[in-house]
Amino acid sequence: MSSQSESVQLSVTALTAEVAALFADAGLSSAGAQRIAGALIEAEQQGLKSHGLMHAPVYLERMRKGSVSTHDRAEMVSDHGAVAVLDARHMLGHLAAEQAMALAIEKASRFGIGAVAVRHGFHFGAAGRYVAQAAQAGMVGIAMSNTRPLMPAPGGAEAVVGNNPIAIAIPTADEPMVVVDVAMSEGALGRIRHHHQRGEPIPGNWAVTAEGLPTTSAADAIKGLLLPTGGPKGFALAMAIDMACGLLSGGAVGSEINALYGDTSKPNDCAFLFLALNPQAFGADDLPQRARAQREHIRKARRAPNTAAIRTPGEMKWRTAATQQETVQIDRSTLTALRACAIPIDTLAVSHGGERP
Template sequence: MTTQDSGIKSEGFIYVFPDSALIFVESILGAYGVPTENAAVIAKCLIEADLRGVDTHGINRIPSYLARIREGVLDPKASPELFQITPVVAQIDGHNSFGFLSAYVGMARAIEMAREFGIGMVSVKNSNHFGMAASFVLQAIEADMMSLVFTNSSPALPVWGSAEKLMGVSPIACGAPAGKTKAFVLDMAPSVAARGKIYKALRRGEKIPVDWALDGEGRPTEDPESALKGVMLPIGGPKGSGLAIMMDVFSGVLSGSAFAGHVTSPHDASGSPAHVGHFIVAIKPDLFMGLEAFKERMDYLYQRVVGSAKREGVERVFYPGEIEDLCREERVRSGVPFVVEEVEGLNREAEKVGVEGLRVEVKTDR
């Protein structure tokens, strides 16, 4: 096993460790004028996504964000501004800053309100893509809070019965703390697969499952490039479509941000500011019983779920968020896997601003 400089080529995967990734992301964002404290929040969220196996929302997103900065459609120096509406409701104007910042500040304020009043709700407008929604659910869990995290996003999904891209593949996320077992963390898109998985397949030259998307002619496709020209398929037909519309209602309509197909894609550097909206709620779990009693009940729920009878061919029943937790444990030890092309793409971005590239490991024992 050898540690080498970035740009190295090897068969299989290259591995990047969290500390190296944090330094890389914070340095490259700083070179674009992102304030130090803001860069730290963004880097933590991106790397947490990679550690949890949500590679579609990790540091490979950096090139698309930087392209939007260079074209003047994302403001690297901006910070969100918070307005208190009622004792339990606040609004944030993201001022076209990174979405991670608005969601982080929003959840922090929601938690503060929930501690005092039992619940806190924050609506966010004029934001951008905020990465893995679970980042902010985990932020609430660390504070012993339940949470809901919604966002809307750029058109990728047709409403049921239509062939037109109108709704976003917008995640719905929620969570609750537990005691001795795993916390409940649900983070899911209303589509069969997140759109980022198609971009990941395109980067890696891989095919996609035929039930993920339709091409521009409305035909099922295994080709990620053709899929990006077409539409994503909703989970459960009209049910997934309904969830996507719900995300637009709570995140876009309510906040005063863009909605109904008018959010700009984070992959579009030639467009306008994204005007993404978010909706964030924190709930104090010991409103009706003691916190320890609540956690004991959550532990019991966990044990009932993972201990339920397995159907044929299933080795283990997992709780929502558990697979990601196990992935994180492994990747903290062994590093996050990237293909050569992904590392080289990130390092080309570093070269543009004179920042040191990613430190990587080639593991000959794999």
């Protein structure tokens, strides 16, 4: 965890405006810049630093090199009742994902279910953001994405599938909603990069070196292979997610996807799949109330010794965000990288502090 000396407290309003200015300067529309800034800072507010502002510099670098486009709307490829396919045209993944889930929600309100696949995508941050979008509309949401290969098959010695995330959200009658957001490795690459950025070791079960040797070095892990959670089970899920996203969308799969931090002149080219399920179409109008009751039943279950509390999926993000509505703690290393991006346009909250003691 960041100590006070390793992080600074910034105004959310000022930081959002200045991060948006960075993206607008890179050619994104004003509305699109506000949306991506809000998405990245929301991750910081939720404590998801590995999905937040640490990625802004590479996003901006890619936009300037042209491997991420300045589009803020994906194009419709096909639209058949409850199902649609979008072409993100290599735009910022957060914007394409928001649009796709909004379309899935709209279709679910008409047909009971909505399914939207997206091709030519780009890193979209935390998948939980988009299923929460569905749950806030009263829908059950499912989201997944493929990524470039990072994990070997059981018994293999080369990466063949990505650390592909899947998220599911269940609407509840009150907060916190149930939001499951998991990738298929023991430790997500974004978390490993965050450890590397801070000069911290990683747990020994997260990755192996390029030679297949155990490691606690974040730098060696980035060059090596991630280990699937649950062994063959995690690998199998990652493989299924890769195929569902890439093949249904007509997009890339496996080694056709490029690394986020690799050759930044090449499009990332990942693919997404979003589903929204309307409880009313299932005759489950009371789903939010029943979901709340089940959530509370689980939270009040008998605890093991020395356990402070039982938390349900998504609860810690919700609690953390509740404490960072007006100001947010940002790692100094992230702030340094943002300041380097901000130098050409002299943004205030980033370049000149915007810091709260």
